[in-house]
Amino acid sequence: MKGIRQLAEHLNISIGTVSRALNGKPDVNQETRRRVLAAAEELGYVANQSGRSLRQGETKVIGLMIESSKETVENADNFFLGVTSGLQSVFARHKLDLLMLPCPSDEDPHEYLKRMVARRIVDAMIISDTQRVDRRIDFLSRAKIPFVALGRSLSASNFPWIDLDFEGVADHAVERLIALGHRRIAITAPSSEANLGYLFIDSYRRALERHDIAFDPSLVIRVRSSEQGGYQAAHELLLLEERPTAVILIYELMAIGLYRRLMESGVMPGRDLAVIGFRDAPRARFLQPSLSCFRISLYDLGVALGRMLLANMPAYRDFYPGGERNIIWPLELMPGESDAFDVGAMV
Amino acid sequence: MKGIRQLAEHLNISIGTVSRALNGKPDVNQETRRRVLAAAEELGYVANQSGRSLRQGETKVIGLMIESSKETVENADNFFLGVTSGLQSVFARHKLDLLMLPCPSDEDPHEYLKRMVARRIVDAMIISDTQRVDRRIDFLSRAKIPFVALGRSLSASNFPWIDLDFEGVADHAVERLIALGHRRIAITAPSSEANLGYLFIDSYRRALERHDIAFDPSLVIRVRSSEQGGYQAAHELLLLEERPTAVILIYELMAIGLYRRLMESGVMPGRDLAVIGFRDAPRARFLQPSLSCFRISLYDLGVALGRMLLANMPAYRDFYPGGERNIIWPLELMPGESDAFDVGAMV
DNA sequence: CCTACAGTCGTAAACGTTTACGGAGTGCGT
DNA sequence: ACGCACTCCGTAAACGTTTACGACTGTAGG
Numbered sequence: 001m002k003g004i005r006q007l008a009e010h011l012n013i014s015i016g017t018v019s020r021a022l023n024g025k026p027d028v029n030q031e032t033r034r035r036v037l038a039a040a041e042e043l044g045y046v047a048n049q050s051g052r053s054l055r056q057g058e059t060k061v062i063g064l065m066i067e068s069s070k071e072t073v074e075n076a077d078n079f080f081l082g083v084t085s086g087l088q089s090v091f092a093r094h095k096l097d098l099l100m101l102p103c104p105s106d107e108d109p110h111e112y113l114k115r116m117v118a119r120r121i122v123d124a125m126i127i128s129d130t131q132r133v134d135r136r137i138d139f140l141s142r143a144k145i146p147f148v149a150l151g152r153s154l155s156a157s158n159f160p161w162i163d164l165d166f167e168g169v170a171d172h173a174v175e176r177l178i179a180l181g182h183r184r185i186a187i188t189a190p191s192s193e194a195n196l197g198y199l200f201i202d203s204y205r206r207a208l209e210r211h212d213i214a215f216d217p218s219l220v221i222r223v224r225s226s227e228q229g230g231y232q233a234a235h236e237l238l239l240l241e242e243r244p245t246a247v248i249l250i251y252e253l254m255a256i257g258l259y260r261r262l263m264e265s266g267v268m269p270g271r272d273l274a275v276i277g278f279r280d281a282p283r284a285r286f287l288q289p290s291l292s293c294f295r296i297s298l299y300d301l302g303v304a305l306g307r308m309l310l311a312n313m314p315a316y317r318d319f320y321p322g323g324e325r326n327i328i329w330p331l332e333l334m335p336g337e338s339d340a341f342d343v344g345a346m347v
Numbered sequence: 348m349k350g351i352r353q354l355a356e357h358l359n360i361s362i363g364t365v366s367r368a369l370n371g372k373p374d375v376n377q378e379t380r381r382r383v384l385a386a387a388e389e390l391g392y393v394a395n396q397s398g399r400s401l402r403q404g405e406t407k408v409i410g411l412m413i414e415s416s417k418e419t420v421e422n423a424d425n426f427f428l429g430v431t432s433g434l435q436s437v438f439a440r441h442k443l444d445l446l447m448l449p450c451p452s453d454e455d456p457h458e459y460l461k462r463m464v465a466r467r468i469v470d471a472m473i474i475s476d477t478q479r480v481d482r483r484i485d486f487l488s489r490a491k492i493p494f495v496a497l498g499r500s501l502s503a504s505n506f507p508w509i510d511l512d513f514e515g516v517a518d519h520a521v522e523r524l525i526a527l528g529h530r531r532i533a534i535t536a537p538s539s540e541a542n543l544g545y546l547f548i549d550s551y552r553r554a555l556e557r558h559d560i561a562f563d564p565s566l567v568i569r570v571r572s573s574e575q576g577g578y579q580a581a582h583e584l585l586l587l588e589e590r591p592t593a594v595i596l597i598y599e600l601m602a603i604g605l606y607r608r609l610m611e612s613g614v615m616p617g618r619d620l621a622v623i624g625f626r627d628a629p630r631a632r633f634l635q636p637s638l639s640c641f642r643i644s645l646y647d648l649g650v651a652l653g654r655m656l657l658a659n660m661p662a663y664r665d666f667y668p669g670g671e672r673n674i675i676w677p678l679e680l681m682p683g684e685s686d687a688f689d690v691g692a693m694v
Numbered sequence: 695c696c697t698a699c700a701g702t703c704g705t706a707a708a709c710g711t712t713t714a715c716g717g718a719g720t721g722c723g724t
Numbered sequence: 725a726c727g728c729a730c731t732c733c734g735t736a737a738a739c740g741t742t743t744a745c746g747a748c749t750g751t752a753g754g
Contacts, residue, residue, distance in 0.1 A: 051740030
């Protein structure tokens with residue numbers, strides 16, 4: 001089966017009618033449409049997307065750009081897959097498909113994006129891992145490609161994005177720990193300066209100062225957000241002259257390494273040191289002791305992302321009226337055993 | 348910037364020459380080519396992929412189909428991202444790009460694949476998670492779409508695939524445990540009957556019988572390959588009338604749940620029960636006690652996959668002569684603490 | 695009988711490329 | 725002066741669709 005032309009010949013019908021029949025256009029006879037659909041099914045014909053999108057100027061495909069830096073590969077979890085399922089549930093309603101574009105680690109994400117967009121393989125884009133200044137945002141804005149970003153950026157003032165509520169998490173975590181009697185609370189921060197992790201620290205600092213606890217820079221531990229990073233963080237933590245009684249992790253996977261290093265020194269998490277994590281709970285729950293963790297509903301996040309994107313596409317705008325242009329995504333605390341003790345009884 | 352036509356007008360050159368200049372064809376003047384490239388850069392022109400691939404019948408894009416079943420999302424790790432980087436390193440040499448096609452969990456993978464292939468958005472396909480009988484394999488073969496599979500299948504006798512060495516791992520694990528004095532060895536198996544996990548069990552059984560140990564079906568624990576599954580496995584294990592002294596996990600993530608459940612009952616992994624895992628080591632190393640685990644080099648696996656695929660594509664065949672059509676991918680044991688004791692001293 | 699109209703369908707142009715083909719110009723040897 | 729080879733470039737067809745337009749029926753209303 002080559003193309004619509006062969007299908008038309010096989011049916012002794014004009015090519016235009018076949019196209020109309022397949023695309024559900026009104027001006028075609030019931031019987032004719034039936035025959036066309038049957039023949040297409042039988043011969044396994046489906047329209048060539050190149051021809052179609054050349055003519056119509058759209059591809060019905062949405063791209064989700066993900067980056068495969070060493071950091072990302074190390075930390076890989078179900079984040080993108082979870083979001084993906086939410087996205088697809090929205091897109092499916094409009095017969096849109098989702099494609100993941102993994103940017104090679106040795107290529108500039110901006111160049112990669114340009115190449116992919118230029119190919120017109122997607123109608124719109126979801127970018128993730130936005131940096132403090134991110135050229136992709138200006139590029140997409142100028143090129144008038146509909147997009148949403150998963151992550152804030154300072155690059156442009158007004159573009160659609162959803163970001164996790166770093167600040168709320170840090171704030172909530174500090175408040176909780178203080179309520180449990182902690183005064184000396186450590187926190188981990190991303191080692192790279194590029195992204196917006198500093199919001200996490202800022203919020204942590206403000207929460208402390210609200211309770212008249214001085215901010216101590218030595219309690220901010222900059223390590224990679226991985227198991228290794230967690231191990232490293234615990235190591236540095238144990239070296240501090242005045243050891244903190246609690247630590248807030250920016251990524252829950254770090255807990256595995258952290259636990260290990262602590263136990264190597266006979267320090268028991270959840271008894272000698274309170275630990276509280278961030279980003280995802282399922283894995284955390286199976287640690288021993290289980291990790292108190294702020295949890296994201298990945299599916300819902302995907303749904304929100306999808307809606308926000310479609311609200312920015314002329315063809316679908318009407319389906320999603322009045323949505324916000326930016327969302328700070330809330331997280332929910334799942335209490336575990338890792339911080340369930342009163343520090344007052346300790347010292 | 349609309350198309351090549353505008354670019355040509357802007358330069359007062361014919362559209363054909365512009366195309367030739369951009370594509371590095373020989374019959375174009377040095378100076379002309381320079382001007383064209385400069386103008387293209389300046390005006391930000393890049394060829395529309397729809398038009399191009401319509402004309403040439405190829406897209407320079409390779410698709411990697413991944414499935415987002417509940418199981419996959421739960422177990423998400425760095426497997427695909429790791430493989431991806433290896434793939435891209437091969438593809439980059441030929442200016443090919445990689446696209447990930449996430450099949451929605453509520454859609455039949457076969458239908459999804461057909462739709463994507465029909466769109467001619469990719470030139471070739473890598474499929475994963477192959478089932479015991481997998482219609483995608485017949486479809487791709489018949490449609491003459493170059494492809495490789497990540498995983499064996501019984502569907503067709505002769506198609507290119509790479510699969511992990513289940514059998515070698517089970518064999519090696521049993522041998523190792525027996526050498527340490529274990530006689531009663533449990534093993535986990537995938538709960539779904541669909542894929543080829545039974546090879547794992549078969550090999551386990553053969554290794555046991557080689558040492559005159561009778562195969563005991565009650566030692567084969569069918570649970571999901573997740574943290575939850577690990578928890579469940581430990582639970583069932585503890586209920587056995589005659590408790591095994593070792594257990595082999597088919598997926599290393601299970602260890603987290605398994606450890607937890609064991610510790611809840613005061614059973615210490617690595618002292619009261621030997622544990623040995625499969626698939627990936629980095630995470631396993633940070634458990635406490637660290638998990639003995641068979642490790643995969645994901646990057647190398649990706650490279651091998653990419654090469655095998657290109658060897659099956661006419662345009663690239665010559666670059667990769669004489670490769671094998673099937674590979675059983677070996678895994679390497681990374682010894683940890685979880686099985687580093689002699690059971691002889693125990694009982 | 696003429697006209698209007700609804701229901702179908704065929705025709706052909708357009709989308710943006712690449713590329714086979716041939717033509718114009720130049721330089722060279724005879 | 726002529727033929728020839730070579731370099732460079734323009735023309736136009738082709739890829740597979742979709743869709744605006746008009747043509748052809750048959751029917752109903754005047």
